[in-house]
Amino acid sequence: MQERALKDIKEKESLYSLSLCIADVVIKVVSPFKISIERQDKSYKDFIEKSCKSEYDILAEIPNEPLSRWINNEKFKLFESGESWSLYKKKNDYYIIYFPPAFKKPLLVAEAKDEFSKVRISCSGEYLERRDRHLYVFNPVSYPLDQIIMIHYLANRDGILIHSAGIKKDERGYLFPGISGAGKSTLSSMICESDYEYNVLSDDRIIIRRKRDFHFIYGTPWAGEGGLAINESACLKGIFFIEKGDRNEIVRIKEDEAFRRIMLVVSIPWYEKGFITGILDFCDSLISMIPSYVFRFKISKDVVEVFDEFVNREI
Amino acid sequence: MEKDENVLCKVRYERPRLRVIELKAEEVLAIGCKTQFSGLAPGSNTPPCMVRHCAGKGS
Numbered sequence: 105m106q107e108r109a110l111k112d113i114k115e116k117e118s119l120y121s122l123s124l125c126i127a128d129v130v131i132k133v134v135s136p137f138k139i140s141i142e143r144q145d146k147s148y149k150d151f152i153e154k155s156c157k158s159e160y161d162i163l164a165e166i167p168n169e170p171l172s173r174w175i176n177n178e179k180f181k182l183f184e185s186g187e188s189w190s191l192y193k194k195k196n197d198y199y200i201i202y203f204p205p206a207f208k209k210p211l212l213v214a215e216a217k218d219e220f221s222k223v224r225i226s227c228s229g230e231y232l233e234r235r236d237r238h239l240y241v242f243n244p245v246s247y248p249l250d251q252i253i254m255i256h257y258l259a260n261r262d263g264i265l266i267h268s269a270g271i272k273k274d275e276r277g278y279l280f281p282g283i284s285g286a287g288k289s290t291l292s293s294m295i296c297e298s299d300y301e302y303n304v305l306s307d308d309r310i311i312i313r314r315k316r317d318f319h320f321i322y323g324t325p326w327a328g329e330g331g332l333a334i335n336e337s338a339c340l341k342g343i344f345f346i347e348k349g350d351r352n353e354i355v356r357i358k359e360d361e362a363f364r365r366i367m368l369v370v371s372i373p374w375y376e377k378g379f380i381t382g383i384l385d386f387c388d389s390l391i392s393m394i395p396s397y398v399f400r401f402k403i404s405k406d407v408v409e410v411f412d413e414f415v416n417r418e419i
Numbered sequence: 420m421e422k423d424e425n426v427l428c429k430v431r432y433e434r435p436r437l438r439v440i441e442l443k444a445e446e447v448l449a450i451g452c453k454t455q456f457s458g459l460a461p462g463s464n465t466p467p468c469m470v471r472h473c474a475g476k477g478s
Binding site for chain 2: 183185186187188189247248251252255265267283284364367368369370371372373374
């Protein structure tokens with residue numbers, strides 16, 4: 105079915121393509137123009153597939169014609185970020201308008217169908233460049249568009265995006281959720297610099313997916329201040345809500361407290377009922393199956409030792 | 420005859436409590452960005468987060 109859809113598109117015009125793989129979700133970008141990734145953040149390096157797969161989960165098609173019209177009727181608007189993007193809904197289709205205030209018209213308009221598994225991305229001229237007799241398009245499937253697509257795609261497919269650092273050791277994964285300033289990048293750096301054999305999946309954004317009775321955490325290309333992002337995963341064993349403190353301590357918390365805390369850091373598109381229920385059910389299952397703790401830490405040499413001893417003893 | 424203690428043990432009703440959780444879009448909905456090189460603004464060498472003055476939020 106997917107191959108046929110691709111073939112139909114390719115027959116219409118000769119296409120270039122690339123694939124991004126984030127949390128085992130393959131986004132295939134197809135374009136009539138050569139696709140350039142030179143303006144893409146370096147943290148994407150691990151997530152761009154060199155061998156372009158024929159199988160995909162999300163098809164992102166760039167049409168031949170440049171962006172000229174876009175939906176801006178207030179009655180269809182679901183959400184306005186207040187800074188750079190907004191979301192509209194007309195019938196069953198969604199429209200993401202990427203329109204930073206510094207520009208006079210939108211940079212990107214993405215029309216999403218079939219619960220965000222098919223996206224058609226119209227690019228403004230700002231995304232196109234002629235070079236060596238070829239027209240290039242700078243890959244529009246990058247922040248923030250890719251993150252917006254993924255949040256909505258995963259909502260009813262047993263997955264969430266969380267504002268959290270995440271680490272792994274021997275296929276065992278641990279989360280460090282926290283709002284801005286909680287210390288995700290600081291703690292991730294300390295773990296990286298320690299002698300303990302943990303790998304940091306991300307210092308800022310993690311995707312969690314449920315497969316059968318297990319929850320898996322995945323690194324994402326949306327790194328934080330430390331720029332830490334690897335395309336690996338691990339089975340989740342513990343959630344440690346981090347806080348800066350005057351000593352290192354880890355305290356178990358009850359499910360209701362964990363649920364309150366996780367609500368602050370999970371990406372929930374609360375403007376659309378159809379996306380909320382799946383995510384709330386997911387969080388409920390996550391909190392009931394995975395032990396949660398508060399991890400108060402101070403910047404000190406022994407913070408990783410305290411954590412390592414705790415997980416070896418308790419989890 | 421001994422009474423079955425389990426039968427007599429009733430669960431005390433606890434009135435549900437409503438807790439208000441203030442959600443912040445800039446924390447979770449692809450708004451803020453501290454990543455300096457998160458895609459340069461098209462047609463320039465300036466990161467978009469610098470263009471739209473959002474650096475400092477969201478991570």
